[in-house]
Amino acid sequence: MARRKKVYEGKAKVLYEGPEPGTFVQYFKDDATAFNAEKRATIEGKGVLNNRLSEFFMTGLNSIGVPTHFIKRINMREQLIRAVEIIPLEVVVRNVAAGSLAKRLGIEEGTPLPRPIVEFYFKDDALGDPLVAEEHILAFGWATQQDLDDMVSLGLRVNDFLSGLFLGVGIKLVDFKIEIGRIWDGDYMRLIVADEISPDSCRLWDIETGQKLDKDVFRRDLGNLADAYTEVARRLGVMPQREAGPTKPTLIN
Known part of the structure; x- marks a missing residue:
């Protein structure tokens, strides 16, 4: 370095x-x-x-x-x-109620969701990365409607891939966060997955025992x-x- x-x-x-x-x-x-x-x-x-x-x-x-x-x-x-040019939004895909969703809506942690839910959070540490609606995103110009459609599509495709991968090794993908960036090929702009995908950005539970295998271990002092x-x-x-x-x-x- x-x-x-x-x-x-x-x-x-x-x-x-x-x-x-x-x-x-x-x-x-x-x-x-x-x-x-x-x-x-x-x-x-x-x-x-x-x-x-x-x-x-x-x-x-x-x-x-x-x-x-x-x-x-x-x-x-x-x-x-x-x-890439990072869009200032965190894209969170949830399969099971946990973390802020469970607390915010009073849902018991571990409750399976009827379908994957995609949420957007504004990337600003000073504000605590607040949850934002599509109307906020469009009004403040953080992304276009086409960007939002593409981001939801990317999030769900990543979810399908990761869910199957983890299921095969006995792990439940509870939720995860990705960041998305813009790149240009000539005059053509497209969106791609950026930042990282790791246990830092996912909630992962052992299917049999419910043991947490993600950063909640650190957040909640559950072990090493x-x-x-x-x-x-x-x-x-x-x-x-x-x-x-x-x-x-x-x-x-």
Whole structure:
């Protein structure tokens, strides 16, 4: 990473200028945050796991015709990605009532939803990433109606792919978040899946036991986060457990 120009640093990743125009190098950190970074820790090996898992999911999506920003993995913590213009919305797809949906509507956590629900949240940490309606998105020009239609379609296609993948290894996909970016091929603009797909951005429950295998382990102090992520990687055959490295969390004051 030496001498590279940093473009952006978020809570879990750093973007550096890529080797070619229109590319970035995305570096996965070991930092874990919750409640808009009010709770923080360093989970050794987390960045390695998320890099490998996100590569696995993005590669799978590319192979079935769902476009993503992923180009290739560079090493254990970095991947080469396409530069995109991120739409300032988080796209959340829910299959089971959990988290903010269960709390907001008074639904018992774990209640299956009659169909997948797609929600949009405005990306602004200072505001707590508030839930927004399509009318807000259109009124403030964050996306067009065609963008929204395409984002819903992308979210549901990702949901179908991930749900089947996890079901095959005994994991229930409760919900997940993706970000979507615009790219241009000449004068033609299209939307693609960006950011990452990992246990950081999904809720994953063991089908038999209900054990949580996602960032709720950290949010709710349910155990070792790296152990949970390693179990997801092991079931998917993504990475031997020994590659995850030490897993003891170190709290940051």
